[in-house]
Amino acid sequence: MFGPIEWGDVIYQLAGFVVLLLILKKFAFGPIMDMMEKRENHIADQISSAEKNREESEKYLEEQREAIKEARTEAKEIVENARKQAERTEKDIIANAEKQAERKTQEALANIQMEKEQAISALREQVSSLSVLVASKVIEKELDEKEQEKLIQETLKEVGEEL
Template sequence: MQSLAGMLVLGAGGGEGLLVGDMLFQLVMFIVLLVLLRIFAWTPLMNVMKEREDHIANEIDTAEKNRQDAERMSQEAQEELKKTRQEAHQIIEEARKTAKEQEQEILNSARAEGDRIKESAREEIEAEKDKAIQALQDHVATLSVQIASKVIEKELSEQDQEQLINEYIKELGEER
């Protein structure tokens, strides 16, 4: 009896030639082995590879979508920041303009008030001046009447007249 290992080897016989039956058996067993491998190993392995490929493709698509979303959000944030800066600049400019307008209004108001006070002071000074002139005229008239009455009362010499005038001037100076 030949050993099993001997049968498996082609041409390993005692010179008997090729054993076609053995070869066919081995070919059938190889095909069965291939079918079993395909059913139990290749197909599940290919399914796992396909799932892995789909998963990786899905992850790449998700990452690309996230990148695009991030870029879009970044661009929106940039635009919003730019818009906010423009609004802030505009608010500052409006505040400056308003401040200048208020400054001008305050200056104009102060000038008008100063002019009004000056005019009021001029009018008051003019009124006081007119009153002083009137009072002086009244006083001069009174003094003139007094001098005339004294002159009439007595005839004066030139020296007496000078003395009288000096006395009245002195009195006039003391009254002020």
């Protein structure tokens, strides 16, 4: 089966194998290795791009969180300012209403005083004219008590009708 080794064949086969390896290296292994290297570089670029995008996304997310926090703070300030303004407005309205009520009260008191004085003046005029009337009637007649009472009642009725 196996015979003696022939070294010429071995060298010939070894030389063929080396030539085959060189041909494969130049035409097969080289392009395959280049393709594998390009693929490796492409994957590394994608990984680095993905990492960069992730970092940018995290940065953007943090910026958005800060913006939301600032917006909430600003909204609270706006609400607080509006509440304070409403309180000031309410106090102003109440103060104005109190001033107006006080003014109207003073006007009403002044009107009441004026009407009181007019009524007193009118009453004085009526009393004086009634006194004159009673005196003139008393002078006209000298009356006894019954007639004097009757005369006073008639005069009071006349004055009451005039009022």
